Amino acid sequence: xxxxxxxxxxxxxxxxLRGHGQPLVDKTFRWILFLCLFIGIAFLAVLLAYVxxxxxxxxxxxxxxxxxxxxxxxxxxxxxAITGTLWVIAFTALFSLPIGFLSAVYLEEYAKPTSRFxxxxxxxxQNLAAVPSIVYxxxxxxxxxxxxxxxxxxxxxxxxxxxxxxxxxxVSTREALRAVPQNIRHGSLALGATLWQTTWRxxxxxxxxxxxxxxxxxxxxxxxxxxxxxxLGAVTFISFNPTGPFSAYTTLPIQIYNxxxxxxxxxxxxxxxxxVLLLVILLAMNAVAILIRNRTQKRW
Amino acid sequence: xxGQSASSVAGGLNPLRQxxxxxGEAVIxxxxxxxxxxxxxxxxxxxxxxxxxSLEFFAEISILEFLFTTTWTPLFAxxxxxVLPLITGTLVITxxxxxxxxxxxxxxxxYLSEYASPxxxxxxxxxxxxxxxxxxxxxxFFALEFITQYVLKPIFPSIQVFNALSAGxxxxxxxxxxxxxxxxxxxxAVPSGLRDGAYxxxxxxxxxxLRVVVPAALSGIVAxxxxxxxxxxxxxxxxxxAAGLQPNMTLNPLQGMQTMTSYIAxxxxxxxxxxxxxxxxxxxxGLLLFAITFxxxxxxxxxxxxxxxxxx
Numbered sequence: 001x002x003x004x005x006x007x008x009x010x011x012x013x014x015x016x017l018r019g020h021g022q023p024l025v026d027k028t029f030r031w032i033l034f035l036c037l038f039i040g041i042a043f044l045a046v047l048l049a050y051v052x053x054x055x056x057x058x059x060x061x062x063x064x065x066x067x068x069x070x071x072x073x074x075x076x077x078x079x080x081a082i083t084g085t086l087w088v089i090a091f092t093a094l095f096s097l098p099i100g101f102l103s104a105v106y107l108e109e110y111a112k113p114t115s116r117f118x119x120x121x122x123x124x125x126q127n128l129a130a131v132p133s134i135v136y137x138x139x140x141x142x143x144x145x146x147x148x149x150x151x152x153x154x155x156x157x158x159x160x161x162x163x164x165x166x167x168x169x170x171v172s173t174r175e176a177l178r179a180v181p182q183n184i185r186h187g188s189l190a191l192g193a194t195l196w197q198t199t200w201r202x203x204x205x206x207x208x209x210x211x212x213x214x215x216x217x218x219x220x221x222x223x224x225x226x227x228x229x230x231x232l233g234a235v236t237f238i239s240f241n242p243t244g245p246f247s248a249y250t251t252l253p254i255q256i257y258n259x260x261x262x263x264x265x266x267x268x269x270x271x272x273x274x275x276v277l278l279l280v281i282l283l284a285m286n287a288v289a290i291l292i293r294n295r296t297q298k299r300w
Numbered sequence: 301x302x303g304q305s306a307s308s309v310a311g312g313l314n315p316l317r318q319x320x321x322x323x324g325e326a327v328i329x330x331x332x333x334x335x336x337x338x339x340x341x342x343x344x345x346x347x348x349x350x351x352x353x354s355l356e357f358f359a360e361i362s363i364l365e366f367l368f369t370t371t372w373t374p375l376f377a378x379x380x381x382x383v384l385p386l387i388t389g390t391l392v393i394t395x396x397x398x399x400x401x402x403x404x405x406x407x408x409x410x411y412l413s414e415y416a417s418p419x420x421x422x423x424x425x426x427x428x429x430x431x432x433x434x435x436x437x438x439x440x441f442f443a444l445e446f447i448t449q450y451v452l453k454p455i456f457p458s459i460q461v462f463n464a465l466s467a468g469x470x471x472x473x474x475x476x477x478x479x480x481x482x483x484x485x486x487x488x489a490v491p492s493g494l495r496d497g498a499y500x501x502x503x504x505x506x507x508x509x510l511r512v513v514v515p516a517a518l519s520g521i522v523a524x525x526x527x528x529x530x531x532x533x534x535x536x537x538x539x540x541x542a543a544g545l546q547p548n549m550t551l552n553p554l555q556g557m558q559t560m561t562s563y564i565a566x567x568x569x570x571x572x573x574x575x576x577x578x579x580x581x582x583x584x585x586g587l588l589l590f591a592i593t594f595x596x597x598x599x600x601x602x603x604x605x606x607x608x609x610x611x612x
Contacts, residue, residue, distance in 0.1 A: 029506040030415055036407025037424060040476045044431050047442050054445070102335030110332055121336050123601060124343055130527060130597040131590065132534025134561050135346060137568065138586045142349030146574070163342050170339070196328045224435025227536035227561070231568035253437040253537075260441050260541055268445060275438050282433060 051279070055272030063273055067239040068255060073266035078274050081255035083241040084154070084234075085223060088251055091158020092165065092222045097215060099162075100169025101204075107170070108177040109185075109199050129167035136164045137228030145232060152233025155245040160228050165218040172214020176207040209296035216289040220282050226253035252278045350590055353583035360577055366584065372547040372558075374567065374578045381581055383588065385547040389557035390533055393468040393543060396553060397532040400472025402525055405479025409521075412480065413487040414509045425481075432477035440541030443470040448542065462544025462556035471538050475528045482527060482604075486520020487513050489611045519610075523603035530596040534589065536561040560589045 066077025103121075111118035140160030150156045180203050188198040204211075229235075229251060235258060238250040250258075252274060259271035358366070361381045369382030408428060412421055447466040452459050459465070490513050498508040514521065544556025545566045558566075564582050572579045 026504050026506045030411075033407045033411035033415060036404045037411050037428065037480075039404055040408060040428050040431055040473060040480075041424070043473050044427070044434075047434070047438070047446075050442065050446050051438070099335050099338050102332050103339065106332035106336040110329060111336075117333075118336075121339060125339050126601050127594065127597045128339055128342060130530055130534075130593065130600070131346065132536065132561060132593055134534065134536045134564050135350070135586060135590050135593075138564065138583060139342070139346045139349050141568065142353070142583070143345050166339060166342070194322060194325050196325055220433065224433075224437070226435065226437045227540075227565060230536075230540075230565045235569045253435050256437050256441065257537065257541065260437075260444065271441055272445075275441060278435060279438070282435070286433065 048279070051272045051275045054269060055274070055276045058269050058273035059276060063277060068237070068250075068258075069239070070237065070262075073262075073264060073270060076267075076270060078252065078255050078277070080238050080241055081250050081252045081274070082277075084238065084249035085251045087154045087242045087245075087247075087249060088157045088161065088229075089219055089223055091155055091245065092161040093215075093219055095159055095162035096166050096169050096218065096222075100166050100218075101173055101211065103166075103170045104173035104177060105199055105204070108174045109203065110195070125167045125170055129171070132227075133164055133225055134227040134231070136160055137231035139163070140228055141231045151246070152236075152248065153246045154242050154249045157229055157232050157234065157249060157251075158245075160232060161222040161225060164225065164228065165222050168218040168221060169214060172217065173207070173211050176210025176214060177203060179210060180206045209292050213289045213293050216285050216292075220285045223251075223285075224253055224278065224282060226251075226257055229254055230257075252281075346590065350583050350587040353580045354587040357577065357580035357584040360580075361584075370549050372563075374581055379578070381584075383560075383585065385549040386558055386560045386563050386585065388549055388551070389464065389539075389543070389547070390559040390561070392464050392551060392553055392557060393471065393539060393559060394529060394532040396465060396468025397471035397475060398525075398529055400469055401475040401479055401528055401532075404472070405476045405524070405528065406483055406521065408476060408480040409483035409487060409524075410509050410514070413484045414505065414513060425484075428480060429477050431474065432481075434474075436474065436535060436537040437541070439470050439474050440467075440538040443467055443538055443542035456554055459554045460544070460556050462542065462546075463554050464543050464557050465553040467539045467543035468553065470542065471532055471535055474535070474538070475531055478531055479524045479528045482524035483517070483521045486517035486524070486604075486607055489520065489607060490516045491611060517607065519603045520607040523600040523607075526596050526600040526603070530593045530600065533596070534561060534593050536565050540565045560585050564589070 062075070062077045064077060064079055064082055066075055067080055068078065069076040103125075107118055107122065137160065140156055140163075144150050144156040144159050145152055150159075184202050184206060185198055188202045189195070193201070233248065234250045234254040236248065236250070237258075238248055242249045256271050256274050256278065259267040259274065262268075366381055366383050368384065369380065370384045371380040371382045372385045373380045412425055416424060443466040444462075447470055448459065448461065448463060452463070452466055456465075494512050494516055495508055498512045503511070539559045540562040543559065543562065545558055545562060546556050547563070548555055548557040550557065563585055567578065567582050572582070
């Protein structure tokens with residue numbers, strides 16, 4: 001009688017309903033999952049440790065006060081690459097931010113959810129976000145450098161990288177706008193404000209922290225990008241700072257690539273030191289982004 | 301909007317009527333629409349800039365020869381343009397990367413979504429995402445200088461300095477955050493009622509994760525895989541630096557090989573005279589690359605939409 005109580009469904013004797021065989025398998029499974037995550041993080045730690053140790057002997061002021069040199073690695077620096085990066089990123093920001101913000105405002109605030117045009121633009125942006133960066137290099141080469149005859153200059157690089165990061169700017173701005181509660185818009189519209197007055201004076205100011213975070217992430221992606229610039233003349237040996245938008249240029253990732261190709265060990269050390277510099281810049285930008293997010297986090 | 305109909309109200313005062321039309325608002329809407337259209341122009345520009353030189357290329361080299369012959373020697377006196385070695389190179393490196401990234405990325409996603417405490421998640425997730433922010437030129441340097449030299453060489457003494465294995469392994473690590481974060485989004489969208497149901501039936505956490513959550517989030521997870529593969533195919537700097545620039549029709553990952561992307565990078569950064577057949581070959585390979593990644597991106601976008609519709 002007691003047996004029927006324990007096994008009411010007449011289960012075969014070899015099935016253990018209490019399942020005390022499970023915990024070990026489950027524990028192992030949990031550890032395997034953690035290991036998956038750990039491998040990625042450990043790889044990151046080893047990479048950072050390696051470049052810092054390798055680049056340490058050259059991590060001094062020569063890196064930003066001296067120009068690149070092929071013959072004398074002990075005197076070589078990356079000043080032209082640092083200034084080149086600043087020039088290119090300034091133009092990237094100049095082109096990508098206004099267009100990105102306005103596109104996001106259109107998609108989030110103006111377009112009807114059923115609008116065919118808006119849906120088409122949306123899918124198109126999703127695809128552009130995943131187009132290989134070297135393809136943007138081809139676009140820049142064919143359209144900006146050749147067809148518009150801008151040549152292999154700072155402005156060509158800025159325009160190309162602007163198109164490359166545009167999807168990132170648009171997607172993050174949309175998320176920031178979406179986080180602003182509808183009540184604020186409704187309140188403004190109910191007081192007689194037009195759609196643009198509502199957007200410009202209520203919605204966008206409320207979304208500024210989110211937009212700033214997205215902007216920094218987009219620009220840090222542009223700073224690290226090398227592939228499209230390979231096609232846009234950045235690999236030429238440049239030992240002068242850019243003087244304007246139509247100047248020749250090189251950037252930090254490209255300078256790292258050039259030194260990696262050199263066979264002498266001193267250049268590998270120099271590449272590692274420049275990598276540390278690049279990563280410090282990116283880290284600082286990300287820290288600012290996180291700071292903005294934490295400081296201005298608003299509970300609606 | 302209602303200006304016309306309101307003014308036709310016979311003689312009465314209409315307090316809701318707009319007193320004057322606002323042309324400014326219309327102009328602003330126009331400007332915004334134009335800004336949104338820039339992304340369409342970008343796609344259009346990409347298609348035009350790869351298509352036109354490609355058509356000129358295929359006027360000289362037949363498409364069949366391009367797609368189905370096995371010698372890629374654009375720099376020889378008697379150049380041959382069979383793209384198969386570049387496709388093989390791309391494929392070998394992508395497969396290695398995917399073998400690394402799919403198990404590790406999915407495992408990380410399941411851990412973060414189903415196992416990690418909220419506190420641990422808050423630390424682990426951003427740390428993993430730092431990987432996605434490392435410039436690819438840095439990964440390339442690390443693959444060539446560290447992975448090949450200190451990890452692979454002791455294991456495979458015959459390995460070449462430039463090889464597909466180190467490029468593929470490092471690329472796999474690079475894609476982990478892409479796969480992990482998209483898969484995790486998909487798993488987070490699975491309603492907790494499904495999990496509770498599984499627990500109520502006596503399933504353990506592992507059974508719930510593997511037999512309920514993962515199948516329920518499958519379309520999102522597959523979308524993550526497809527996007528990861530698309531990124532691997534399009535990645536340029538790691539392969540250019542670590543896998544060498546020698547077209548090589550082989551499946552041996554210990555050898556160097558050239559991919560579609562590293563050919564474009566190498567040929568495009570040299571002094572190729574505009575209008576030459578070699579110059580046009582950059583665009584033909586670019587067209588192929590764009591077409592492949594475009595198809596994969598579209599599959600991924602469709603799949604994401606599918607799971608969003610299912611759980612919203």
